[in-house]
Amino acid sequence: MSYDTIVIGTGPGGYVCAIRTAQLGQKVAVVEKRKTHGGTCLNVGCIPSKALLHASHRFEEAGHAFAGMGISVAAPKLDLKQMLAFKQEGIDGNTKGVEFLLKKNKIDAFNGTGRILAPGKVEVKAEDGTVQTLETKNIVIATGSDVAQLPGVTIDEKVVVSSTGALELSKVPGKLVVVGAGVIGLELGSVWRRLGAEVTVVEFLDRILPGMDGEVAKNFQRMLAKQGFAFKLGSKVTKVETGADGAKVTVEPAAGGAADVIEADIVLVAIGRVPYTKGLGLDDVGIETDKRGRIVVDAHFQTKVPGIYAIGDVIAGPMLAHKAEDEGVAVAEIIAGKAGHVNYDVIPGVVYTFPEVAAVGKTEEELKEAGIAYSVGKFPFTANGRAKVNQETDGFVKVLADATTDKVLGVHVIGAEAGEMIHEAAVLMEFGGSSEDLARTCHAHPTRSEAVKEAAMAVEKRAIHM
Ligand code: FAD
Ligand code: NAI
Numbered sequence: 001m002s003y004d005t006i007v008i009g010t011g012p013g014g015y016v017c018a019i020r021t022a023q024l025g026q027k028v029a030v031v032e033k034r035k036t037h038g039g040t041c042l043n044v045g046c047i048p049s050k051a052l053l054h055a056s057h058r059f060e061e062a063g064h065a066f067a068g069m070g071i072s073v074a075a076p077k078l079d080l081k082q083m084l085a086f087k088q089e090g091i092d093g094n095t096k097g098v099e100f101l102l103k104k105n106k107i108d109a110f111n112g113t114g115r116i117l118a119p120g121k122v123e124v125k126a127e128d129g130t131v132q133t134l135e136t137k138n139i140v141i142a143t144g145s146d147v148a149q150l151p152g153v154t155i156d157e158k159v160v161v162s163s164t165g166a167l168e169l170s171k172v173p174g175k176l177v178v179v180g181a182g183v184i185g186l187e188l189g190s191v192w193r194r195l196g197a198e199v200t201v202v203e204f205l206d207r208i209l210p211g212m213d214g215e216v217a218k219n220f221q222r223m224l225a226k227q228g229f230a231f232k233l234g235s236k237v238t239k240v241e242t243g244a245d246g247a248k249v250t251v252e253p254a255a256g257g258a259a260d261v262i263e264a265d266i267v268l269v270a271i272g273r274v275p276y277t278k279g280l281g282l283d284d285v286g287i288e289t290d291k292r293g294r295i296v297v298d299a300h301f302q303t304k305v306p307g308i309y310a311i312g313d314v315i316a317g318p319m320l321a322h323k324a325e326d327e328g329v330a331v332a333e334i335i336a337g338k339a340g341h342v343n344y345d346v347i348p349g350v351v352y353t354f355p356e357v358a359a360v361g362k363t364e365e366e367l368k369e370a371g372i373a374y375s376v377g378k379f380p381f382t383a384n385g386r387a388k389v390n391q392e393t394d395g396f397v398k399v400l401a402d403a404t405t406d407k408v409l410g411v412h413v414i415g416a417e418a419g420e421m422i423h424e425a426a427v428l429m430e431f432g433g434s435s436e437d438l439a440r441t442c443h444a445h446p447t448r449s450e451a452v453k454e455a456a457m458a459v460e461k462r463a464i465h466m
Pocket of ligand 2: 320
């Protein structure tokens, strides 16, 4: 069988790329080894984690948040089996949606493991061992990423789990130790804490959420601690011993020193993810990878081999679904002879905890390091009418603007619905807007988004409600 483009992997990068390529008139096939489409994100990542975050937030809210509004509810009871079924329904709805879209766009889908035999030749090996070879003009590798392993610690997905196991626990752990205070650790730590677990997070660095703005991370840590999270920062896990009744986790200061042992029912290892290229045959065709195993591509997402491209988690850049999707669209357009492009300066990032943390553009630390003079405008939700009336006043908005030109370089939000609010900043930054532009844009009242406008006004010290 012969195609214009074959995409290997149908995660957010691959399936979006395939659809855009088909929209542009090409004959397209996808190869996916999982039974369902949607990749990590839809099957064991973004979607299931957000389903559990949503359900566990509702559970916690029902437990305490309504009485003050004059609504009394009986103490909520957890039916974990049903909550996991609710999560599965969310996954199925989304993966079936992708299957429908692939069919609608007349994309041939092959179930099996793809291997590149040569430029223009992809072998597909099905689970039953059947092998077929497909011919194509272009190949797009979108094989994503896998869990990073902690040296000396075996993930058995029972007692020592990765994010995948942590989305499937059959009972709420009494004590959960999370290794890594990154996005996964804090999101899934939140889920199980809300459902009743005692959560201790062990982090190698002396801060949580590396890469996020330092002030935001510090405030966020304080909020999580108030919710009951315990943090052991500047610490490393050196050993995990598992037994019939859980695990003993040995923790040492990162710089060395006396070890401490923490008992846990479940240990979640969330220390990052690594590119997944196993069995693709990269070496045989001469595709280069870097020291971290990421496929090296040029500005047009093309590997060292003409006609073979790569996108998403398997190449450099933030490991985010929307980054993969945008690269999928860009490479499809490039292959079709158009001008596909991704603006890496404006990729939002969101941590879907409560409160949420959202950011786009540079942090204060990055601006300092680059020697860029900047102004800061900050506005707290305690001074925002809607946040006050809803009694959700934790957090603030911070706008960072170039001190000379006033161009907005970064926006950081911590607070309820931060993940929705960040996009007006993204659009502004995409158009190279200034804090003045944001400050002069009329915002509906009463909304939490008014805090974004006021933070922009605060850049020139003219916020009204502060
Ligand atoms: P993937 O989604 O990993 O898809 C790759 C696909 O390729 C897989 O289906 C795999 O089976 C298939 N494949 C691999 N090798 C082969 C082969 N040889 N042949 C055939 N098929 C193959 N990102 C966000 O932006 N927001 C979130 O809220 C978010 N939450 C997350 C929560 C968790 C718990 C995790 C683990 C990740 C989360 N992410 C989130 C990250 C997000 O899932 C990834 O950035 C995204 O899935 C990357 O997309 P991709 O298309 O590059 O790869
Ligand atoms: P991460 O890179 O976000 O965080 C890993 C954390 O582990 C870091 O703080 C790091 O310093 C720490 N760490 C590393 N080695 C350690 C060690 N030996 N001991 C203790 N701490 C150690 O990685 P995470 O949370 O696993 O997530 C993986 C990827 O998935 C991320 O790149 C993220 O972008 C993506 N993701 C995105 C989400 C979102 O957008 N909401 C949600 C979940 C995941």
